[in-house]
Amino acid sequence: MLDGLKNKLRKFLGLEAKPDAEDDEAKAKLKQEMKSEVEAQSKPAEEAKKAADAAAEEEAKKQAESSEQISKESSTQEVEKVADKPKIGYIHMSGCTGDGMSLTENYDILSTLLTDMVDIVYGTTLVDLWEMPEMDLALVEGSVCLQDEHSVKELMEVREKSGLVCAFGSCAMTGCFTRYARGGQLAQPKHESFVPISDLIKVDCAIPGCPASPEIIAKVVVALINGDMDYLQPMLDMAACNLACGCDLQTNVVSKALCCGCGTCVLACPTRALEMVEGRPSHNKNRCIKCGACTTHCPRTWFPEEQIKKDLGL
């Protein structure tokens, strides 16, 4: 069933199907890499220890479970027992839920994805669970409000409980439009400082976009399942980025003599805050929502030549 779905996913993404043995290998590789990623990147000693403990615990759990017949049914309790599916949490902070909705736009693959390929172990409205469990990957949507103690506490707990933390969508990655909040709204007028989650915790991976497109979400899922770390690398590289707006295009591309006038930034902008004037992006800051799409898409900020050639069969 899993293999059938993988092929379906590949077809959906216009990728060629691979032999199955390779998949299992890749999956094993991914697990290894995910683990080493966590270990390598956790800077504080405490965190490293925790991660190592968590990994050891997971290992022990896996051994215990390897003898058990894995049940395909997906009630919450049974799902928690299945060890070889990545445990994913979805955490909603301050944002519009657009990224979550974007995820659900992958209708073709969604139901099988949720039942057979990953376990959603935590998430508001998705899972009936109050205590945050241990997770392999936490998708955090939305920025964090510094005046909201519950959000701050939840985010800290996410870092503690999850192997990898992904800033899912631009609000989590850059603050996006929530950067413009200045408080004065019911029910809590003092909520005014909404910041990227990387301001408070270490982030391992970021998927920008306002919202992140259904396709990039599907591609990330496929890469995760196949252990395709090459594909994910740009998103790991962007993890620490917490600044993004049209001004950055001027600063980092045009003012660095890199702009070639290709217009990809204008194509990427979701709010038409950019237009090309004399072959250069002109930035209307009144429309800009600081989502970072322009800088992310610019072929002169980073350029994934190998990945493109692979995708094109060149």
Next chain:
Amino acid sequence: MAFGTYKEVVSARATDKAIQKVAQDGGIVSALLCYALEENIIEGAIVAGDTEDAWKPEPTIAMTPEEIIAAAGTKYTFSPNAIRLKEAVRQYGLEKIGTVGTPCQIMGLRKMQSYPFSTRFVADKLALIIGIFCMENFPRDSLKTFVEGKMYSSLDNVNKMDIGKGKFWITDPEKESGLALKETHGYEQAGCNICLDYVAELADVSTGSVGSPDGWSTVFTRTDNGADIFTAAVEAGVIETKPMDDVKPGLELLKKLANGKKDKGRKEIERRVNMGLPSPF
């Protein structure tokens, strides 16, 4: 690897006289886009259309062969065709779109297809991407500067521009005149100086004059999709071809220019990186 990955390279031209008359060289871009449109391989094409201002092209969504042919001919300045792609998908409702671009423009589109972060349901609508050979591109004011200051003409009077045989050529009502290419150096945009791609290595099909005789173009087929469309166009008689070995000046010249651009680009990248400036390549 001067030319990137390709399946086949030939010398070719459009057979349609109407295209030959207005084309820059072999009319390959116009002929392929028209063929793709008529065969419903694409439903529309984003091309560099003319505007009221001379030599100030603007991305134009062409829905008929006439509109494609109206945009024929090289403009040696910017037409960022990508900027109308979302509009073509969402407002025009096009499901299959063709476009043409310089190597750097194609890099932007290909990056968007591989990493479609912010382009919901756009990437899969690009059905045909034709690349044109490109050594460098000029801001419009650069063209104006040397057309007026060094060639004693004006953009309003220039009917055709061309680069070939070491010169930048303009045709105005009085005469055809050429300016040594080294006189245009320094007027290209600085972003071009780090580019390593002369022959649009990431396009479906790429084409340009260099390597082929006057009135013909050199064509590389690269992706499966691009090769299929080009082959079908040849079989349909829309495009005629000759083997590269039979034409002058041939691939050697093209190789020299392609490698020259790579060498120059790498040197410039090194120079910049040594100063602490960034480079994506």
